[in-house]
Amino acid sequence: PLPLLIDCDPGIDDALALLLAAGSPALDIRAVTCVAGNRPVEQTSLNARRVLDLAGADAVPVHAGCARPLTQAEPRSNLVHGADGLGGVALPLRGAVAAGHAIDVLVELLLAAAPGTLRLVALGPLTNLACAELRSPGLLRRAAQIDVMGGAAFCPGNVNPHAEFNFYADPLAAQIVLSAGAQLQLFGLDVTEQARMSDDWIASLAALPGPAAAAAQAMLRAYSGVDPLLHDVCPVAAVFAPELFDSAAHRVAVEWRDREREGRLLVDDAAAAAGDSAIARIVTRANTPALLDTVAQALRRLGA
Ligand code: BDR
Numbered sequence: 001p002l003p004l005l006i007d008c009d010p011g012i013d014d015a016l017a018l019l020l021a022a023g024s025p026a027l028d029i030r031a032v033t034c035v036a037g038n039r040p041v042e043q044t045s046l047n048a049r050r051v052l053d054l055a056g057a058d059a060v061p062v063h064a065g066c067a068r069p070l071t072q073a074e075p076r077s078n079l080v081h082g083a084d085g086l087g088g089v090a091l092p093l094r095g096a097v098a099a100g101h102a103i104d105v106l107v108e109l110l111l112a113a114a115p116g117t118l119r120l121v122a123l124g125p126l127t128n129l130a131c132a133e134l135r136s137p138g139l140l141r142r143a144a145q146i147d148v149m150g151g152a153a154f155c156p157g158n159v160n161p162h163a164e165f166n167f168y169a170d171p172l173a174a175q176i177v178l179s180a181g182a183q184l185q186l187f188g189l190d191v192t193e194q195a196r197m198s199d200d201w202i203a204s205l206a207a208l209p210g211p212a213a214a215a216a217q218a219m220l221r222a223y224s225g226v227d228p229l230l231h232d233v234c235p236v237a238a239v240f241a242p243e244l245f246d247s248a249a250h251r252v253a254v255e256w257r258d259r260e261r262e263g264r265l266l267v268d269d270a271a272a273a274a275g276d277s278a279i280a281r282i283v284t285r286a287n288t289p290a291l292l293d294t295v296a297q298a299l300r301r302l303g304a
């Protein structure tokens with residue numbers, strides 16, 4: 001199985017992404033690191049622990065990371081996932097959040113692995129990854145690939161017309177990660193708009209066995225009225241099922257200086273070409289039915 005680190009801010013779609021990873025035999029989750037994003041970092045870490053416990057992945061450690069973004073004192077959190085971040089679905093907490101800050105864990109694990117062997121998936125604001133890169137320059141280049149949910153390359157944002165939430169929540173961190181010279185693939189709203197769940201699909205999860213599918217269904221019922229998109233599932237699915245997605249290489253940067261447009265993903269324009277830009281693959285198409293099937297199969301395996 002592919003060794004994988006997941007940085008996230010659960011978040012209902014993050015929770016589904018964790019269930020997908022835990023229920024996919026092709027993946028070996030080495031650690032989960034959490035960041036302030038949808039909710040404060042204390043909450044996102046506990047939520048990740050709860051979701052992994054639900055999946056029976058008690059051996060996967062969860063580490064809390066940065067509590068605020070780089071340029072603002074307060075996190076720019078997001079209430080679309082409810083006050084608890086999991087749509088009010090009370091999941092039991094069995095394990096504990098592990099000792100060790102997310103930045104230290106990212107640095108240790110990436111330095112310990114042979115270059116080009118660990119995959120990294122980022123599902124929240126990029127503060128932890130950026131700080132790990134600042135701590136140990138060149139670190140992110142050691143990942144085999146970094147798949148990021150963030151940005152809106154060719155479509156409007158979801159926080160404002162310019163910006164998608166994860167890049168808006170810490171624009172400077174996003175720019176630090178994009179300019180780190182890593183093998184990067186961006187799953188922005190361009191593709192995650194296609195990861196749309198129908199009410200029928202959510203209803204169909206009732207046929208799956210076990211507590212993970214039941215909890216997933218309850219969380220998605222709470223979420224689908226507000227945002228029926230499984231954003232964070234896309235980059236996790238792409239690690240083991242890349243054929244579900246189409247992408248192309250572009251020159252990219254993230255706007256972080258201009259208050260009006262902060263968090264905007266700049267693509268192939270003069271601004272993206274200036275200074276610390278980079279080449280990343282931007283994903284623009286998903287095979288939605290196959291993606292939803294992949295999620296359902298993982299939930300089924302967790303219940304087996
Ligand atoms: C992103 O923002 C969060 O609400 C979701 O978890 C996803 O990572 C979508 O813009």
Ligand code: CA
Pocket residue numbers: 008009010011013014037038123124232
């Ligand atoms: Ca997220």
